[in-house]
Amino acid sequence: MASTDAQKAARAEDALMAGAAPDVAAVAKAWLARLAHERRLSPKTREAYARDLLVFLGLLAGHIGAPPDMAALGALHPRDVRAVIAARRAEVIEPRTQMRFLAAARSFARHMEREGLGKVGALTAVKAPRIAKTLPRPVSVDDARALGNADTRAGENREPWVLARDAAVISLLYGSGLRISEALGLHRRDMPEPGRGDQIIVHGKGNKTRMVPVLPGVLALIDDYARACPYELEPDRALFRGAKGGPLSPRIVQLAVERMRGSLGLPDSATPHALRHSFATHLLARGGDLRSIQELLGHASLATTQIYAAVDSAALMAAWKSAHPRAR
Structure with missing residues (x-):
């Protein structure tokens, strides 16, 4: 790639x-x-x-x-x-x-x-016209899990290893908050075997590296894919492969998510990148601090990460308006 x-x-x-x-x-x-x-x-x-x-x-x-x-x-x-x-x-x-x-x-x-x-x-x-800031639109925890579940696409005419691959990639995007380019840029040697480590080094924008954790369940999905993949996964070549054995294209992952959006009834905003937004928003909602989330996402500036605080506040306000008896 x-x-x-x-x-x-x-x-x-x-x-x-x-x-x-x-x-x-x-x-x-x-x-x-x-x-x-x-x-x-x-x-x-x-x-x-x-x-x-x-x-x-x-x-x-x-x-x-x-x-x-x-x-x-x-x-x-x-x-x-x-x-x-x-x-x-x-x-x-x-x-x-x-x-x-x-x-x-x-x-x-x-x-x-x-x-x-x-x-x-x-x-x-000359001042550039001001652009209204739009907040990221994360998907729910349940929907993020469903997108990373190979069974969601069980009815599709796809080879089992392809379904396993897509489930592994999508789960990695949500589980570790990676950009799609970062996930597809991983080599086989970058990913620890299940039970032998829970962190990977990611090469992000500007060729900056950072260390991110990988959930045991995600490592298991990647291992399932690696075992089923018909191509030899050499240590220094792409971990995720396309149908012909070359590096997997981001467009293939996008199409997989598009197909699942229809079956799950999700809006068009549910994209692979939205899973990165979901990772950050869900961490923040469960007590994660902004500085740590900034490091996990690889943001150069804390100001970039702070948009997720606005997302979380918006969700709280929406819940208050819908549930509080004096809000109606």
Whole structure:
């Protein structure tokens, strides 16, 4: 999977190099290299940055009538940036997608300034439209368990080892709060045998590592899958395999959850990533402290983890409104 992400990042970089003015392309190449080596951003994140900067440059070219070179970027006025934002808003509906390209452009501008190549003050002079914060939507404890139960899909025409694999992955997402990329990035050697350890080292965003616990029941499910898997699970290769033996695609896990949503009557918000939200919310509801949950999730900032306190408070308020006799 890592090589695939690297290939996608390389293609996005090539598209950026081809679509930008020559002097901008040279600076952008150095900027992407800095993101990789100094900030240690993953190939997937670098791919997003490259694509978003290409979007910004393309919209700006449409506004000024030509692909912008370094001089044109330095001469931008706030009204030019506002025109680009308006053009982007006309293309997409999702607010976060609307503004993501602006973050890439600002990162590129900071790189220009650090290298003494000029300033693009117009990018900082214009405030991005405020985006309403949406709270994560976790699934219930019972629904999380059902999603990780192979019997939930017993009627499907799937090979038993595939059902065992999906149950193991989904249970790992909920049981340890992993991102799907982290779970599918595990090698066979990363997972202890049942009874021989209960922790794993996970490689998260920015190639940062953290240690997370794995429940005995989840280790048992992974062992069941490993025994049933028709492919040899070499220590230094992906633990979770696709139907043809290659690394398992995140899309396969997403489709498995989508199928179970229908049978369990769950909303569209019940996704593999929602299981990570559920892990954090359920820990907090049972007395877990935010700092520990931050470390388990691998959040760089405690502020990111604090959204789960809001989720828990919202659940408490909903229970109060529905149950308290004076709340009606």
